[in-house]
Every structure is written in C-alpha cells, then in structure tokens.
Amino acid sequence: MSEFKIVGKPIPREDARAKAKGELKYADDFSLPGMLYGKVLHSKYPAAKIISIDTTKAKQLPGVHAVLTARDVPHNETITRFGQSAEVGKGFEGLYRVLADKKVRFRGEAVALVAADTEEIAEEAAALIEVNYEPLPGVFDPVEAMKPGAYLVGEGDSNIICKFGCSQGDIKKGFAEAEVIIEDTYQVPFVDHAYLETEGGVAWIDEKEVINIRVGSQVIEHFRDVAEVLGLPHNQVRYIGTMMGGGFGGKEDITVETYLALLTWKTKKPVRLFYTREESILCHSKRHPFIMHYKVGAKKDGRLVALEAELISDAGAYPYLSPWVNLYATVNAAGPYCIPNVKINTYCVLTNNTFTSANRGFGAPQPNVAYESLMDELAYKLKIDPLEIRRKNCITTGKSLSTTGQVFNTYVALPEVAEKAWKALGETKKVEDKNKRIGRGLAIGLMSYGRMTFLHDTSRCYVRLESDGSVLIRSGIPDLGGGQVSLLCQIAAEELGVPMSKIRIYYSDTALTPLAGTTTATRQTYMSGNATLKAAREIKKRIIQKAAEMMNVNPEKLVIGEEKIIVKYDSAQYLPLLEVIKACNTEGIELFCEAQFKGPFTMVPDLSNIRGTIFPDFTFGAQAVEISVDIETGQVEVLKLVTCYDVGKAINPLSVEGQMEGGSIYGMGYALMEEVVMEKGVTLTPSFSEYIIPTAADVPEVEAILVESGGGLGPYGAKGIGEPSCSIIAPAILNAIYDAVGVRIKSLPATPEKIIRALKKHYFEGR
C-alpha cells in the first residue's frame, strides 16, 4: 500500500463534535406538532392465558386516541427476519408476534398499545386496560423445558427450537488416546445490553401515506417486516435511522418500531414512544444464558486430542435470533484450537423468561468462558504455563477450525497476540494489603466478522464528487456508536484525496440511502467499507483518467491526494482536483457512483453436522489481566487489563482502540457483576441500581495493543473488531481468580459472594 493520508490516522470521528456539543439529535430528541405519546401495556405474568381484554375504560379516558390489542394488528404474526437476502429456510425463522394473543409467554410481553395526548394520559390509559389472565405454570429452566412432558411455552409440540451439531475425527477414539481428561459444567447468565439510550422513536405518516419511523435501529431493513405486519407494500414504510446511544445487538431485533407504526397508522398522527429503563430491561432481548457441559482430553505434554461439548441455551419466550446465536456458539465451541476429535451438540430451548437474542459477541462469549477455563485447568493440572499450552494448541496459518474444518489461509495471529498480551502485563504489582492475593489470567479466542456466508450478504454505498470538490456519501449504514459512519467518510476522503472536512454523509434512511445492511455481526467495516471503497475508487479512476489526458501522462503515473492529481515521484507536477472536476463536468463524465460489495456466498449447511466455510473470516485476539482478590470478602479488583487483537488494519486507530477498550470493560462487567436475575420469569434487576455495570471507578489500567497484519477482507486489509473485542475477557478474569486464590468460578458473574463461598466452604457449609 502506498502511504495513507487519512486512513490509519487517529483522527476525530465525523460525529464526535456534534455529540460533544450536544447537538446530535438522537431518537428521543425529536418532536412533531400534534404528536401523541405511545405506551405499551406489558403482561404481568410470565405465563398465562389471556381470557379477555377490555379496553373500554381506557378508550373513554379523555385524551386517548387509540387503544390497540392483537386483534387490531393486521398481521400480528409474521416471522423474524434480519435483512438477509437469501432464503435460509425454516431452521432460522422464528415467530414474530407483535402483541400477545390468547397466551402470554413472558413477563413484559406487549399486550396492548395506547396513544394519547400526553405521556401521563397514555400511562393512565394503559393502567385502565383490563386484562383477565389465567396464570399458567410456565417453565423457566431450559433443562426442565427440554424434558418430555414439560410445559409448552409456545404452540408447538416441543420447547426445543434448534439443535446444531459439529464433529470431526472420532470422539471415542480421541478420549481413549487421552492421558488427561477434564470434565466440567459452566454456566453463564442473562445479560442486558445496558446501552444508555433506551429503545424508542417517533413515527408519522407523510402525504405519500408512507409511515416514517425515526428510530435507533441496527437493522433498518426491518421496514419490510413492519410493512408486512401492517399489510402494506414495503415501500410504504420508511426507517429514518438515528445515531444510536449504543446498540450492542439490543437494537438488532425490532424494538418499538412496530408499535410506533401501528399507533401512527391508526391515529393518523405523529406518535412518540420511548421505553423507560425498566421497560428496556424487562422487555428487550437479553444475552443467552448457557449451560455448557465440557469434556477435554489431552496428552501429558498438553496436546489436545479430544473435545466434547453439550451446550444448552435459554431462548426465553420467543426464538428471535436464537438459532443464529446458537450457530455461532457451536462454531466457537472448540475455540481457536487444533483438536483432532471434536463433537459439539447445541440445544436452544424456549422458556417463559424474557427472550434472548443478539448481544455483542453473539454466542461466542459463552463457550469461550467454558473452553478457556478448561484450558487453564489443563495447564495447571499438567503444570504447563498458560501461555505455553495455548501456544502449543492454537490454530496457526494453514490450519483449520476444529468445529467446522474451515481452513485459514491468511495470517493467523494467535501465538503473536497471546504472547504480546501476556508480556504486556509486565511486572507483578505489589499489594500491601495482607488479605489480597494477586493473580493473572490469559484467554485467547477467535470470532467471525461478517455475516454467515449462506445469508448472501451485500452492502451498497453512493459517493458523489461535487463540482466544488466536496464529497457527498449516502449509505444506509446504521451507527450504534462504533464510528461506522465516520469510517466511510475516512475511506472516501482517502481515496478521493480530500480532507475529512469536505465529506458529508447521509446515513441510515431506507428511502434515500442505498441499503448497506445491518450494523451487526461486526460487518460494517468489512462490508460497507468495501462498498464505499469500490464507489470511491471508481470515481477516482475517472478523475485520474481525465487528469492523465489533460497532463498527457500515463494514468498509472498519477496519484491523488491533498486535492491534487499528482505525478508520482514528482510532486511539482500536478493538477488541482477542481480543474479536473471542471473538465469532467464539462464533458459529462460521471463523478458519482453507487457500488455494491458482495461477501462470499455459500449454501445453507447441514445443521446436524456443520462443516466447511460458513463465515467469511475471523478476528483473532488475546486478553490478559492481573487482578487482586480479597480472600476475606471475595472482592475482585482488576488491576491491569491488556487486550491485543489482530485488527488487520486500523482504519481509525482511535475508533479501534475505543472498541477494544470498551469491549474489554463490557466483558469485565460480564465477568464480575452483570446478571439479569430472573426468578420464575420475573426480572429482579429492573433498573441500573440492581443491574450494575462498571463505573469509571471500577476500571483498571487498560492497554490496547493493535496488531496490523493487513490480512483482513475489509478495506486496506481491515478486520472487524466490535464484537471480538469483548468475547474473551471473562475467562481471562476467571483464570486470574484461580491463579490468585485457587478457586474455579464456573458460573458468571464471579461475585464476591461466589468466590467466598468457594473459598470458605467450611464456614458456609456449617450454616
């Protein structure tokens, strides 16, 4: 690559200044004249029959404009879709039910909608809706729910919504060869995304009778789903995506959009609807809890020979993205290790808990906790250094993934990142406190970026070079805070040789911007980055061609930069970009381009034994921590955290570091304090005072080390980092706890109480 002017530089993001000034209008910072306020009535039981709903009193309340129940929804039941372009078959389709009808499946499920003149009236009206429930027993434990004769959550004849398998080699033979076998069960809890901006938006009908929904969504392609619910043509629903105050997968499913659409459609007035924090925690998706039974076998020298795992996950009340999340978990189940004999079975089960779906890491963080804990146990048992055992077994260039057999032909940075992370911990910290023990932990991992290849993923971007040399970009890309929008500006600026200040971008509008696909699956740098690159390069080609004619030189001799077209190695010879633009305009040469980037396409795999390529590529990383554990109270303090990833190419190092640092702390919360506690389907942690996430005072010194192999599929060799960044910190911390005090915490979060119960067994058993 030639020298970059903008790419690779830690420059401020396009959106940062408006955010620092408080000028950016998020979904809730918007009102329209005559706007009504929407409110959702949520079920108060996790499992119940709805005998009847009487909305009379609610409707009679002055100021109420609409009270809707399932009966008012034109197509109350459709299927969940996520903007995929290919048919993926029944295995991946879940029921999308807008409002509970006849039966409620989880506490918090939407039962009715209200629109009223004020928020207060809407709330009062919702309270006046009389729902006559007949409570049902329900089932809340996925293991129980799997058993024959279990209470049936849905209308089907089983609670199991998907089973996936993966195997290679001969598992029996593998264990027979093993000299050491370790077997254990690990559990991870429900987790909330805890973005600071709750779900919400404003909708209105315009004069074209189009329902406009201004909302924070990671998947603006849901406009199609909303249209189908209403029985309208797809082009009669428009999403205007706003910058999101965080998404992390929680704004990947439809949240409030359908409600907004229904209310505005029925009342013909603008409607605003926002979830309170309590509603957000109660009603939107959670990260899947998993029960993971693992067995690994190794030789005495630490070489892995067999791994068998059974993963059971709790889908909650509706499938949503569960099959896909479980597919990720299955593929990640053997970790980044070369193991000749592997057998994985994954089950995903409906219960009457809040539904689970995408959450940063998408099925990867859960098995990572299990296999990275096991690797550590193995290391201790065999008295091998934690780094060494990983070095010995990890995938390297040319090797393949032990679950699916997908071969890695590009650089696999695993040994490198592991070594760097481990080394960066530096000297062990000294602590004065006699009750504190220091420990270190390491974890390595891999995670895909880009959507599954059988989904046939594409992205589009439109770039236009204006006659004054400024650039206009249009991309459907949703920005959840990761800098997705700014990234495209940076690429266009680099390619067209203009400064960032000359770029304007319109984003996330299904009517006006070319659809760029979802901001999920860590795919936007890769997919939309490439689409932008393609469009910008096409324009660049035309500019250079024209300049070559004008300068009478070979186009290959020309480069573009600093708003000039310059002769390579002779910067004195150049044409101002403006002059070339003028010439192009005079001759009618198109200085705009809408380009599409296509990921690799494959067939839907055999789900009972998933083999071959199902992801475009993976990002490899390692995380290492040093912690202290208070042996009397069980309190853990993370002292230092190192996160090291091969990011391929850091297009904006500030943004990449931001993902790695933020992802680490997201993962640290998972490890130590975060859990949505549900007791018989009732959420006991409905607010930020019960659902706690790390504060600044909890955060250790964080060091982000970027390895730039240039081997990614994204623009300039970039890889995705958003989700990988958070997916292995939890096992690193668990390993550090073991290192410090010799207890193995097998269920997250590793609270002081859990650690103390493990440390002081005698005390607690005596009571």
Next chain:
Amino acid sequence: MSTSRLLTQEFEYFAPHTLKEALDLLYKYKDEEVKILAGGTDLLVKMKTLDMKIDYLINLKEIPELKAVETNNQGLKIGATVPLSQLERREIIKEKYPALYEGIKSMAAIAIRNMATLPGNICNASPAGDTIPPLMVYEAQLRIVSKEGERLVPVEDFLRGVGETIIRKEELVSQVIIPAPPSNSGSAFSKKSRVKADIAKINLAIWLEREGKTCKDARIVLGSVFIKALRAKRAEGLLKGEMVSKELLTQVARQAAEEIKPIDDVRSTAEYRTTLARVMVEDTLKLAWERAGGELEG
C-alpha cells in the same frame, strides 16, 4: 413592522348577546379605542396593516336581533350582522333592488361576502364601497342606535369623507332600511376594476322612475370618484321630466362625467376615470331605463 400573519396587539373582547349590552359597552368605553366587529374583513386588515390601535372589541355577531332581515310593503330592514352573501341569495333583492344585488355580487369573493356586512361596508366609508351607490340611489336609511336613543340617517348624509362618517363612538348602525321602490322604476349597478372582485376604479348605481316615455325621477351615484360616493345631481336634473332618448342619455352621461372629481391613484388616473365614467353611466342608464320598462329610440 406590521405583520399580516398575526394580530400583534392585545385587546379586550366582548361578545354581548343583546343589543342593550352592546350599547352599554360602547357607552362605557366611548372615550377609549373601542371598535365594533361585524364581518371583520376590513377591520382585521386594518389592524394588521395599519397598526390600528384597539383597546376593546365588541363582536355584534352573537346578538340575534341584528341577524334578521325583515321585508314588507314598505321595503326592507336588514340587520347589522347579516352577511352580504345572505342578501345576494334573497330573491327580493335580486328582483327589486338589482343595483344592490349587482353591487354585492361584484364585491370580493364568496368567502368575503360570507363574512362582510352592509353596515360594515358603509361604516368603512371607503369611496369605493360597492354597496354605497346602490343604497344611496334607493335612498336607504341607517338606524343608528346608542344607549341614549336612536336616529335614522340617510346613507348619503351618513358619509362624510374617506373613512369618515357622522357616527359617534357610543353609537352603532343596527339596521339598514331600504324603502320599496315604485313598480315602474328600474335600477342598475356598474363597476370597473382591474380584475373581477377587485376594488373598483369606478362604480356607480342608477335608479330611474318611468312615467310613460318620460323619466319621472332619477338618481345617479358614482363611487371611487371623490372622497365619498357622489350624487351627480345636475345630470339627474337633465333627466327629470324629460322624454328619454339615446341622445339624452349620452348627454346625461357626459354631464355626470363632468360632475365627478376623481383622483389619481394606483388603480387609475383621473383622466381615465372621467372617460370611463361617461361610458359607464351611459350604459347603465340604458340598462336602468330598460329595467324600468322603458324603450329607447333613436
């Protein structure tokens, strides 16, 4: 800066339900800036564009007795708040008072006529008021009432100049009384403006009473040609008691044109108005004469 989007000044508003209440209010505030709201089509425009100061506004439209139109052999009594559009829809107006009918119809647009009233048009005292010449040729009288009593004043005497009338602040026009015209009379209205429904360059009304081939009596009133509607008395004199012929009418028209004292303004020059007046008067005379049942010879 005035704004046509808003009324920028604040005032107190009353909507009395009886005439007495209205008169009491008028009396009470006679020393302040008090205005009467009937149709509002002139008043509000003035408030918006001329910064006319108002402290109190009295809406007469809620007073039932002012909404009535009474007809009998004597003639017509039209309540103060009857909208013009209601008058134009009444057969009696169209048949017996064609000049008034035509005057109203020529005015503005239906929406304005749905709002505007006769007293409003008169009290506005515009030289171009389209109902004024007709009312004058019919010798209409205004019932002017106040807390202290009432008086009847002919429209002609009521008007004093541009925007000026003889009405006092504690008074209001409660009724317009138009006597029934004799059976062998005829009347007509004519108006020239740039486009339809515009303010008149010239408007005029003529009433003639016929006795055989003779013109027994005549009234010719022109608007927009002086500070107030003007009665062309000498022209009338030329007609009275004379045998009507085309020639005579041409002569009368010339005389009428000489009597007016037009001004130059944005709508027209004085000279043009004079020429126009002559032609219009002649044509209208013919029409009124025909309507009176007369025939024209020569």
Next chain:
Amino acid sequence: MSQFRYISPKTKEEVLKILEEEKSEACIVAGGSNVLPYIRDKIIPPKLLLDISGIEELNYIKKNGSNWRIGATTTISDLISSKIIREECNILCQAAEQFADPLVRNKATIGGNLADASPAADTAPPLLALDAGLEVESKGKKREIFLKDFFLGPRKTALQDDEMITGINFKSDSLNKPGCFIKLGLRQAMAISVVTVAMVLEIEENRVKDIRVAMGSVAPIPLRLFNAEEFLKNKHLNDDLIEEAKNKVYEEVNPISDIRASAEYRCYISGILFKRALEKLTNQTS
C-alpha cells in the same frame, strides 16, 4: 391526573406551619434523589412536595466546644468539603466519600438520608456510632430523638406527620477516639451497600475502654451492635477475642437475602468488616 403540589418555603417556620396544616399530605423533599424515583415508581401517592432544599438556615456544620451540630439540609458534598469534618470527624467524611457518587452527593442531604430510613443509608452507621441525636421540630415544638431510637423499620421512622428533622447533633468526646467506616459494595461507585460498618474505639492500656459499632444493610434498620460492644469493653484485644466478638456480631445481625447478596454472605461479611474495623483502629492507635 397529577395532584402533586409543590412549594418551596424559604424559612423553617414556614415549613413547620405547612407541615402542621398538611400533615401526612406533605412529603418533604431535600435533595430529591430518593423522592423523585419514588414518585416515578408510584411509591409515593400524589402529595404536597415540600421542598426544603432552599432553606439556608438548615445548612450548617457547627462545632461549639465538644458539641457538634449539622443542619438537616447539609449535603453530603458539604460534609466532604468541610475541613473541620475531615480533620475532626473523619468517620463521617469516610462515609460521605463512599456515598453513592459525586453527582448525587452534590444534592443528597444528611437529613434526607436519615429520614429515608433505608437499612443501607450510608450516613446512619457513623452517626449511630457517634451516638448522634436528631433535632426534630414541629410547629411550636422541638424534641430530640436518639438516632438509635429513630429507625423503626425499612422506611419507617419515629417522626410524626407534622415533624421534620432540622439537625443532627453529637458530642465530640467520642471523637477523641479514632473512627472508621468500611463499605462493601458490588462496585466502586453508585453501589448500594452489601454491608457497612462504622466504629469508634478507645483503647486504654491495651484494653477496650469504649467502643461503639454500627452496621448498615444487616438488619431492617441501621443497627447499633450493643452486645458486641459490651462484650469487648474492658477486655484486652487479641485475635481470639476478636474471633469471639465476631460470633456476637453474627448473633446480633439479622440480614436478608436480596439481589445483591445472600443473608449468609452478609452475615459472614459483617464479621469480617467488624474485625477489619477493629484491626484498623487498633493499628491506628498503636
């Protein structure tokens, strides 16, 4: 619809007058950090919100000889920034510094924290350990309630409908003894305590001359541990004695299990924190 009313008197007398008239219809708002969430969660029905945050005469920290008086609307930040508290009543400063977070500390008041009567109120244990009394006033009447008698249960106090806390007082004889406050929460800020302990200790010739211990989040109310205190008085402190004293603590506390911790863990931690406080204070003394 909303029937909340709002008034923000400028003097204490006005407040007392309104309280006399409105009684339980009035809800005193000092900082607001508890009341607003209660309103939002409909824990408080519509009432008169009686905002006392603007009453300057109740915002003071005074020391007169050995007598301390702190006005009810003194904020937690005021406590932290008070030099005299930091230097001469550090136990309260320690508690204030671990209270919620810096932003909440800017508004939350000491009177409000006590009146809220949460078992986890962070200012309660140190004030219990200081043997504090509350100045409680109603229209034309003033009385003192010892803090140990003030808490009746979660969110229940000995305050009458027409009364308000106007100040907190304690004597500083106890302050000649070092004091400490330890909080165990699940994170470093904005943590509702799992267990807190506050202790003042006087050692004379290696014997416990005087000790006062109070704990938070271990019982329905902030708890003074009289039995443990009695047990230790006049005894020589050593490891065995401390272990024995921990058992007294276990007997005295009566925690609940909730989302943050189980009763067993709280009980265990109360012993640990008790021991740590003792160790810390003896180390400081020696």
Next chain:
Amino acid sequence: MMEEYPIELTINGEKIVSTAKAEESLLRFLRRHGFYEVKGGCEKGDCGTCTVIMNGKAIKSCITLAGQANGKEILTVRGLEKEESGRKLQESFVQHGAIQCGFCTAGMLMTAKAYLDENHQPNKVEIRKAISGNLCRCTGYKKIVEAIYAVAEENQKSK
C-alpha cells in the same frame, strides 16, 4: 387542570420564565423546553446521562425537581462552549476519541467541567472517581479519563 407553579431560571445564560408541574424533574423540564442535549438514561439517578451544572455543581437532573432549579443557573452541554474551559474539554473529548455513541458524553462533560473547575491538579485515579457517577457503556472510560486529564494538564501548564 394540572396545577403548575411558576419557575424562573437561567439556562446557558438565557433567562427562562415558565411553569412546572409539581413532580416534574429538572430533566423533563429541560427537555420540554427544547434542551434535548440533556439525555435521560434511567430517570432515577443511576446513570448520569442527565448531568447538568447547577450553580457550579454537577447534579443529576433526573433526581432534581424542576422547582429546585428555581432562581438558579443551569449549564448544559450546549452552554459549555461559551467558556474556554468548556470548549477545551469538548475538543479534548473529540481529539482523544472519548466519544463513541455519545449518549453519555453530554453528562460526562458536565461532570468533568464542574470537577476541573474545583480541582486543578487531579491524577487519573481521582478523575475516575470524579466521573464515577456517569456510566459509559462504549468506551471503557479510558479515553474519557485521558481526555479530562489532558485538559487538566494543559491548564496546569498554562498557569
């Protein structure tokens, strides 16, 4: 009829005369008056997104009654750029990549501003404590702390 009481306050230097409902929080009041830059993240004091500066002190506006701001001076993030110290902080956040989704930024900046106004030589640990009432879910706080620290350092140098 809802009972409302009069309220008069200064927001970013601009006098606002209005009325508020008794139980209305300052957060709701500010947003109702178009100060959308003040964000609501939890509305019970748990996250700090709604932080504003009231008479020099950073407070959580969601747990402050509108009435408690009567007669007070409120500074929101949109008033920050009027003061040099505010502009410096904004720019430092931008330059350090301390902003991701940006939802915590408005509150975070206010806490930082009030803190630096009173503490001139903080270290990073102190800064962490100072902003511990403001949650951020994206950044892991590192760059936020660095951004604030850089301003503190610069202020120190220029003295």
Next chain:
Amino acid sequence: MKKTEIEFTLNGKKKKVEVKPSDLLINLIREELYLTGTKYACGIGECGACTVLLDGEPVLSCLTLAITVAGKEITTIEGLAQDEELHPLQRAFLEQGAVQCGFCTPGMILTATALLKEKPQATEEEIRDYMRGNLCRCTGYVQIIKAIKSCTTGGEN
C-alpha cells in the same frame, strides 16, 4: 393577556382550547391544533388560501378571530375525506390535474364544496365567478374549473 376557553367543532370533533382575543383562527388551526392543510398566503383576505368552512360556508381564517368561532362548526381540508375515501372534489382535482404546487388547493376545494352545495348544477361561468376569490398561480385555473365542473350534476361531459 387573558385566555378564554372556547369550544367548537373541528372536522366533526369537539375541541376545547384556550385562546386570546387576538388569536386568529388560522393560527389556532395550524399552530395549536396542528392541522396545517389550511394555508397562510396573504393574511389580508386577498387570496383565499386560508379558506375554511364556518358552519358550512367558506370564510377566511386569516381574518377571523378564533374567539368568534365558539360554538361553531369549522371544516378544514383535513375534514373532507371520509376515512380512506376522498371527497369527490378531491378525487376530481387529482384526476383533472388541478393540483400543481398544491398551496391553493385546500382553499380551492373548500370553496368549491360550498359552491356545489349551493349550485349543484353550476355552469362554468358560475364556477368561475364563485371561485374568483381563490387565487392560483400555477394552473391557470383551467383544470380547476374542469375538476369542479365534473362534480356538478351532469357535469361529466
């Protein structure tokens, strides 16, 4: 200034609003009740864009004090269509291409509804006369007149 509560019917629905004496009907409808179909164009009764129906009769909302409509019935352009079903005049305007920039259209259609009520068999002449208070700058009126004519009885030809 003192506000007075008035009650009136707007497009068939009872409305209770508080108004100052100086509030104009057009502003009440647009700014308070958010029905922006009624257009402001001249403010002094010269153009008809602000026409609404008061008790069925077209009046100019820019010259009507809001306070005077107490107890009256107001119809705006938004009140013409019945649910999904356009008013015949609205349909005719669409079909005849009588809508260009559309700014005069609401006033135009409302005036025309009154015309059709009064004169179901209006001739082209009468239509032109009746509609003369509603200015249009785009269409040259031809298609507007046609559209209205098509709605008169036997007007299809």
